[in-house]
Amino acid sequence: MDLQSQRDAAKEILSRLVHDVGKYVSRTARNLPPGEIPDGLAELLMEDLFETDGKRDALALFEGIVGEGGGVFEETSIRDDIEACRMRLEEIMNDRRSIEQRDDAAMRRAAELAIEVDGRIRDVSMRVERVSP
Amino acid sequence: MSQARPKLLVVDDRDRYIRLAHQLLSGYTYATRCELEGPCVTCDLRKGCTLTHAHDWAETAASLTKHPDVDVVLLDLEFELPSERLLKRPGQDLKQSRRLQGLEILARIRQTRGNLPVILMTSAEDLRFEAEAGTLEVDEFVTMAGADAFDARAMGLLIERVLSRSGGPDFGTDFVWGESKAMARLGRDASSLGRTSLPVLLLGEPGTGKSALAELVLHPATGRKGPFVTVDLAAVPDTLAAAELFGSKPGAFSGAVDRPGCFERADGGTLFLDEIGNLSIDAQRMLLVTLQTGRVARLGDGRQRPVDVKLIAATNSDLEAAVKKGEFRGDLYARLNPSAKLVMPPLRQRQGDLVLLIESFVRKIFSPEGKERRLLLAYAEAAGIPVPGRMDLTIGADGNSAEDALTFVLSKKSFAEASAHLWRGNVRELELFTASAAIFALMDALAGAEKHRAATDAAPRTIPIPAKLVRELLAASSIDSPAAEVTDDRFAARVHPGQNLRDTMRDMERQLFKTLFLETGGDFQEMARRLVLGDPGENERAIRLRFNQLGLRVRQLKNR
Numbered sequence: 001m002d003l004q005s006q007r008d009a010a011k012e013i014l015s016r017l018v019h020d021v022g023k024y025v026s027r028t029a030r031n032l033p034p035g036e037i038p039d040g041l042a043e044l045l046m047e048d049l050f051e052t053d054g055k056r057d058a059l060a061l062f063e064g065i066v067g068e069g070g071g072v073f074e075e076t077s078i079r080d081d082i083e084a085c086r087m088r089l090e091e092i093m094n095d096r097r098s099i100e101q102r103d104d105a106a107m108r109r110a111a112e113l114a115i116e117v118d119g120r121i122r123d124v125s126m127r128v129e130r131v132s133p
Numbered sequence: 134m135s136q137a138r139p140k141l142l143v144v145d146d147r148d149r150y151i152r153l154a155h156q157l158l159s160g161y162t163y164a165t166r167c168e169l170e171g172p173c174v175t176c177d178l179r180k181g182c183t184l185t186h187a188h189d190w191a192e193t194a195a196s197l198t199k200h201p202d203v204d205v206v207l208l209d210l211e212f213e214l215p216s217e218r219l220l221k222r223p224g225q226d227l228k229q230s231r232r233l234q235g236l237e238i239l240a241r242i243r244q245t246r247g248n249l250p251v252i253l254m255t256s257a258e259d260l261r262f263e264a265e266a267g268t269l270e271v272d273e274f275v276t277m278a279g280a281d282a283f284d285a286r287a288m289g290l291l292i293e294r295v296l297s298r299s300g301g302p303d304f305g306t307d308f309v310w311g312e313s314k315a316m317a318r319l320g321r322d323a324s325s326l327g328r329t330s331l332p333v334l335l336l337g338e339p340g341t342g343k344s345a346l347a348e349l350v351l352h353p354a355t356g357r358k359g360p361f362v363t364v365d366l367a368a369v370p371d372t373l374a375a376a377e378l379f380g381s382k383p384g385a386f387s388g389a390v391d392r393p394g395c396f397e398r399a400d401g402g403t404l405f406l407d408e409i410g411n412l413s414i415d416a417q418r419m420l421l422v423t424l425q426t427g428r429v430a431r432l433g434d435g436r437q438r439p440v441d442v443k444l445i446a447a448t449n450s451d452l453e454a455a456v457k458k459g460e461f462r463g464d465l466y467a468r469l470n471p472s473a474k475l476v477m478p479p480l481r482q483r484q485g486d487l488v489l490l491i492e493s494f495v496r497k498i499f500s501p502e503g504k505e506r507r508l509l510l511a512y513a514e515a516a517g518i519p520v521p522g523r524m525d526l527t528i529g530a531d532g533n534s535a536e537d538a539l540t541f542v543l544s545k546k547s548f549a550e551a552s553a554h555l556w557r558g559n560v561r562e563l564e565l566f567t568a569s570a571a572i573f574a575l576m577d578a579l580a581g582a583e584k585h586r587a588a589t590d591a592a593p594r595t596i597p598i599p600a601k602l603v604r605e606l607l608a609a610s611s612i613d614s615p616a617a618e619v620t621d622d623r624f625a626a627r628v629h630p631g632q633n634l635r636d637t638m639r640d641m642e643r644q645l646f647k648t649l650f651l652e653t654g655g656d657f658q659e660m661a662r663r664l665v666l667g668d669p670g671e672n673e674r675a676i677r678l679r680f681n682q683l684g685l686r687v688r689q690l691k692n693r
Contacts, residue, residue: 019211024149031153041156044152047149
């Protein structure tokens with residue numbers, strides 16, 4: 001695959017990560033009020049993280065989309081960002097039981113990670129856009 | 134606004150936005166497809182419920198019909214739906230249709246609900262490469278993620294900003310706000326005043342839309358569950374006005390029956406008194422007592438009945454001047470809240486809204502509920518085209534029309550002539566002019582289609598409005614002469630260069646006869662009494678003769 005095709009493929013994958021993962025994992029996460037998290041928001045947060053596309057959790061969805069790219073992220077900085085996002089999602093999944101038990105600290109930590117994942121995916125997506133319009 | 138809290142309609146193929154909105158924007162009410170009172174967030178049946186919002190255009194249309202008082206639409210962009218549930222544009226594949234479905238739904242909302250505020254749930258940045266985005270008629274964009282992500286507080290502020298900017302809710306094509314500053318100001322004031330319990334005084338020239346504003350905007354803004362009752366005091370004889378307003382008991386006067394008046398009928402709702410300046414002094418006194426005490430007594434009955442009514446009073450006369458002359462009670466005038474009056478701007482102050490208004494009237498008469506729907510159906514059949522889904526208006530267009538539209542074309546010259554017209558009858562006159570122009574133009578097109586019996590290209594979807602027709606209609610609706618016009622009860626004569634004295638005098642005489650005819654309700658004997666010394670009965674014939682000689686026609690004046 002030539003460099004331009006590779007970048008186009010990377011843009012496509014990143015766009016899907018932005019719209020299908022980042023947007024959804026961070027949506028409720030951004031709106032947690034101070035103090036105790038209400039049941040309704042806790043439910044929504046868990047759905048955002050563990051049923052992100054209605055079936056798969058955020059990590060499975062993320063890895064599925066990246067996997068479809070077939071290794072287009074050869075450029076080091078993009079690869080590193082993608083790996084950083086994957087690790088944060090993995091951290092959320094590792095804490096799933098605590099989150100599902102409505103542990104406040106676990107939910108808040110997961111929310112922070114989710115917002116970071118969203119921000120990071122968008123940053124790298126915009127970087128790739130700027131380099132190859 | 135429909136109630137104290139604005140009503141939102143969420144349109145999303147999934148339920149994430151609505152559930153988030155329920156949690157984070159609990160200060161609003163929501164347009165659902167459910168018969169239960171709500172709110173959804175506390176409903177025992179909410180888990181798995183799909184009636185909380187609209188998932189596609191069909192459900193959106195149904196929701197907007199069920200909830201004409203929706204204040205803002207929150208609209209998603211992407212809709213992962215099967216093909217049959219998508220609005221499709223020619224040339225668009227399934228993927229594109231899904232990706233940009235929100236734009237198609239937005240276009241339909243604009244066609245059917247005009248300026249209803251819409252917040253598109255995506256970022257403007259995300260749409261920057263979309264050719265279809267074009268000049269989107271979106272009020273705001275909002276994204277729930279990324280650097281520009283909105284949280285609940287920001288979303289709430291955004292909704293309030295959109296609401297205040299829109300100038301007021303849109304209740305469909307029956308009331309067109311337009312884009313003029315005057316109407317935007319009016320909309321904001323109407324929303325505020327409507328929500329209070331205070332009376333509202335509506336001022337404005339005839340035909341500016343006072344009764345429409347009262348019924349379609351102010352009454353819904355009150356949130357009252359009771360009815361909207363309207364009384365045109367210009368059409369009620371003085372002797373019966375009090376009975377009409379307060380009711381009667383047998384024996385109160387000859388022929389009196391036991392019936393409630395308008396105040397009782399409007400209890401819990403809104404009472405609109407049009408032409409309040411026409412009330413007799415006695416009826417004014419009774420109205421004042423009712424407003425002061427919140428009670429009415431039917432004529433001939435001592436019993437006081439409590440009534441809870443939001444009062445909207447309208448007039449095109451100068452009530453302040455009437456108070457000074459002693460023709461209207463000052464204390465009643467003060468009760469009508471004149472410091473917070475709403476003034477309907479005349480059409481000449483809304484020149485920029487002319488196209489919008491004409492287009493809305495065309496759509497109204499040919500809509501599925503419109504009076505001329507059969508003419509449209511007959512034309513579609515004769516021209517061999519599917520029944521158009523919407524009507525458009527273009528000025529001086531090149532003749533192209535969208536696939537599912539019927540486009541009426543007004544030439545630039547005709548539009549300029551319409552823009553220069555005085556429109557003394559304001560929006561009402563414009564509506565009648567538009568209806569006549571569109572109907573005659575379509576009838577011409579129907580006759581042509583019936584002759585040829587075949588539609589081979591896009592031309593059948595374009596209906597030109599002939600320039601001659603426009604000129605004739607403008608001339609017919611403008612029975613004021615160019616040389617003389619009436620403002621209040623004075624004549625203001627204008628003499629055009631080259632116009633001789635004889636023509637100027639004739640124009641002034643014509644205007645005088647017209648004014649008297651209208652003031653006397655077409656009573657030629659009364660006109661004779663005012664104009665000529667001597668026996669009015671004997672002079673009536675001469676007055677009638679002169680009336681006709683001046684080119685005036687009874688039917689034309691009575692149909693104003």
